[in-house]
Amino acid sequence: MSERRWYVRKLINDDFERVSRLRKLFSEPNGSSKRRSCEPEYYRWKLQDNPVQAGVLHVADDKEKVVGMVSITPKQLCINGRLRIGVEIGDTFTDYNYQHQGIFTTLVNSIRESALQQGMDFIYGTPNENSLPGYERKCNFVTIPSVNMCNLVRPLDMEAILRAKINSALLAKILGPWLHLGFKMLYRVKSPQLGKQDVKFSLVSSFPEDVNTLWEKVSGNYDWIVERTKKYLDWRFVQNPDTYSIMLASNNRETIGYMVTKIGYWRNLRVGYLADFLVDEKTPEIFTELVLRSLMYFQQADVDMVAGWSVKGGIYCNVLRRCGFKRHKEVPVICYKTDLCNKIINQPGKWHFTMADSDNI
Numbered sequence: 001m002s003e004r005r006w007y008v009r010k011l012i013n014d015d016f017e018r019v020s021r022l023r024k025l026f027s028e029p030n031g032s033s034k035r036r037s038c039e040p041e042y043y044r045w046k047l048q049d050n051p052v053q054a055g056v057l058h059v060a061d062d063k064e065k066v067v068g069m070v071s072i073t074p075k076q077l078c079i080n081g082r083l084r085i086g087v088e089i090g091d092t093f094t095d096y097n098y099q100h101q102g103i104f105t106t107l108v109n110s111i112r113e114s115a116l117q118q119g120m121d122f123i124y125g126t127p128n129e130n131s132l133p134g135y136e137r138k139c140n141f142v143t144i145p146s147v148n149m150c151n152l153v154r155p156l157d158m159e160a161i162l163r164a165k166i167n168s169a170l171l172a173k174i175l176g177p178w179l180h181l182g183f184k185m186l187y188r189v190k191s192p193q194l195g196k197q198d199v200k201f202s203l204v205s206s207f208p209e210d211v212n213t214l215w216e217k218v219s220g221n222y223d224w225i226v227e228r229t230k231k232y233l234d235w236r237f238v239q240n241p242d243t244y245s246i247m248l249a250s251n252n253r254e255t256i257g258y259m260v261t262k263i264g265y266w267r268n269l270r271v272g273y274l275a276d277f278l279v280d281e282k283t284p285e286i287f288t289e290l291v292l293r294s295l296m297y298f299q300q301a302d303v304d305m306v307a308g309w310s311v312k313g314g315i316y317c318n319v320l321r322r323c324g325f326k327r328h329k330e331v332p333v334i335c336y337k338t339d340l341c342n343k344i345i346n347q348p349g350k351w352h353f354t355m356a357d358s359d360n361i
Helices: 013-024 040-048 103-117 132-138 158-166 169-186 211-221 230-238 284-300 315-322 339-345
Strands: 007-010 056-062 065-079 082-094 123-125 141-143 149-155 199-204 224-226 245-251 254-266 269-279 305-311 326-331 334-336
Touching (some): 013 040, 013 065, 013 082, 040 056, 056 103, 082 103, 103 132, 132 334, 149 315, 158 169, 158 269, 211 230, 211 254, 254 284, 269 284, 284 305, 305 315, 334 339
Parallel strands (some): 082 123
Antiparallel strands (some): 007 056, 056 065, 141 334, 149 305, 199 245, 254 269
16 A cells, blocks of 8 residues: 555645646546536635635645645525524545545545534535445435435437437437427427516626515525525625526516526536526416526527426426426435434425535536
């Protein structure tokens, strides 16, 4: 067994370029799979500009080369009606040449202790299938069953999707138009009749002040939800180095819902992401219209498919299914086994969770 050369420490300002280089090792060289930035300014925004409090990133260092990383991002959570600061754990990457040396476990345990020392007793994450076993077997994290969330996808360009899946341009060209026609006939969703409600939909560059009123109105409907005030939403989507589109629904100049979208790439497919959304669940027709308008926007932008996360069983998932979205795979949400986490996993609860509540977008 070779001698361990790396050690764990907190990130310093000079590390941002090194962290970015490590992260880029896990991106496709031709940019064919990309949902968010990996640049130094992204990590400065994420860690230093956080309106809740500064985030923390630990690295594995080998002679000033960053060979592993993990971060925690503080977020204001509303859990069972009570606001408290929790953290999302993410950015778990280890240089290919340093894997199977315990870096992942050492980093996760190190940054977990940092969060607990700051009084943050709810540590959650959305790991992929590669890192989930490490969290559960070695780091004392557990999957929360009550979240019950999945990734939903909807095709827009069948020919492009077939080309990516079957690797036959000719067959994709033959079958694509027929599958597209069949799908379009199967999922004909009419725009809701909103004329009497005097609802207006508009693209905006930042969130209005009264989005706080929407947050206060709907937050009590959930047992777990990330705070969505103007201050947080502007930081998350406006000040972010990446580009998002924000669509508001308003009634008599009052914000009654919003949809945040983004365009990225996955396996050479141009993908539209439903990054975040919020409406009063008593008005599912508002969400339906936001989804339909987003699909129209994505079609005009030559997007091949659309994806978004949603908790199963609620109005959001039901509307997305009616609009042609199909369940692609389950999305696990994990938490470290604190007393609070154990209480949450042992009781049913109503969650609101979108892709933007993770660091995936």
